[in-house]
Amino acid sequence: MKQIKGPALFLAQFLSDTAPFDTFENIIKWAASIGYKGVQVPTDNPAIFDLEKAAHDQGYCDAIMKTCADAGVEITELSTHLQGQLVVSHPCYDEMFDIFAPEKYHGDATARAEWATNQLMLAAKASKRLGLTAHVTFSGALLWHTMYPWPQRPAGMVEAGFAELARRWLPILDAFEAAGVDVCYELHPGEDLHDGVTFDRFLEAVDHHPRANILYDPSHFLLQQLDYLAFIDIYHERIKMFHVKDAEFHPNGRCGVYGGYQSWIDRPGRFRSLGDGQVDFKGIFSKFTQYDFDGWAVVEWECCMKHPEDGAAEGAQFVNDHIIRPTLFAFDDFVGGGADDAKNRRILGLPD
Numbered sequence: 001m002k003q004i005k006g007p008a009l010f011l012a013q014f015l016s017d018t019a020p021f022d023t024f025e026n027i028i029k030w031a032a033s034i035g036y037k038g039v040q041v042p043t044d045n046p047a048i049f050d051l052e053k054a055a056h057d058q059g060y061c062d063a064i065m066k067t068c069a070d071a072g073v074e075i076t077e078l079s080t081h082l083q084g085q086l087v088v089s090h091p092c093y094d095e096m097f098d099i100f101a102p103e104k105y106h107g108d109a110t111a112r113a114e115w116a117t118n119q120l121m122l123a124a125k126a127s128k129r130l131g132l133t134a135h136v137t138f139s140g141a142l143l144w145h146t147m148y149p150w151p152q153r154p155a156g157m158v159e160a161g162f163a164e165l166a167r168r169w170l171p172i173l174d175a176f177e178a179a180g181v182d183v184c185y186e187l188h189p190g191e192d193l194h195d196g197v198t199f200d201r202f203l204e205a206v207d208h209h210p211r212a213n214i215l216y217d218p219s220h221f222l223l224q225q226l227d228y229l230a231f232i233d234i235y236h237e238r239i240k241m242f243h244v245k246d247a248e249f250h251p252n253g254r255c256g257v258y259g260g261y262q263s264w265i266d267r268p269g270r271f272r273s274l275g276d277g278q279v280d281f282k283g284i285f286s287k288f289t290q291y292d293f294d295g296w297a298v299v300e301w302e303c304c305m306k307h308p309e310d311g312a313a314e315g316a317q318f319v320n321d322h323i324i325r326p327t328l329f330a331f332d333d334f335v336g337g338g339a340d341d342a343k344n345r346r347i348l349g350l351p352d
Contacts, residue, residue, distance in 0.1 A: 001326035004288055006297035007319035008038030008076045009312060010243065013301050015048055024048050024064070028071045035316030038076040039068070040136070040298045043123060044083065044100070051078075051119065054126035061129040076296040077134050077241060080123050081186065084137030086116035088168045090145055113168075120172045128179040134240045134295065135176065136184045136215045139165065139193035139202070158201070165192060166205035169212075176211045184215040184241040195226055196234060203238075213240040217300070218279045219247035223269035225257065229283050236291040243300040244319055246277030264304040273303040273311035274318040281322050289324045297323065 020030040043051040221228035299315035
């Protein structure tokens, strides 16, 4: 069996204009100081990480890797969550999603999608230069606004939506294939790929492309009331990345899964810091060890209560406490021995 790597930290929720979160070097040193061995790097802020430069300049990538090595950490993966969201999306989101792209693309959905696609192409090249094997992104959403079928969805509309998703993503998947890097979609409410069924639909539409894979985040599954342990049994061969994020779900007489448009603190389903929610991480780490997952356990802090720096510090120790060192032998090996056919036949009561 293989051992999960970690702990690592997704940096997106911590970047700011205030030290130590204001530069790549500073935030890397901070992450290392609280116990992290790896960092997952967002690519939407060139002041922190310049994706275009990383795609074309090996010297820049070497300098980034040296900064990490000097601090005692390594880059686990790059992230294009925000750019992936823009590869394909329904027009109803245009104004809200403009903030994810440079200002010159605001109000022009076609140009914005072209920019986003190019960002993913750059991410494939940058990942290869950094020696990475996986990349995380979002799928975008053509169909999400029809998630609850009222009025009933017209016949063929879902199939048309997934065909368009596949058309937009296949060139990107091919670019990642050329780079030798897996694309891991974070299955997330708000995205067309948000559970196993929608991933299966997409996988069929892209002809089971080998680079179409999954980032597993149990918090999103708990809030959907999906069996997140059984999900690992079904999809472990496609799970290439892991966000360690906690959540809780407490339905009541007034509200349930949909949340009633309330703020996070008042919703029945809420993200929590590690150990403060309901996710069975012992079960998850056991499943991943069983299936030889040797990727990174990446803490993603999103909590409606706890201060992020406290959540990050506690998260490193939480992951350390849950990583399982695989056994090198079976507990009952002492009663075994080499194969002896004659002995086996005698024990079974069979003639020599």
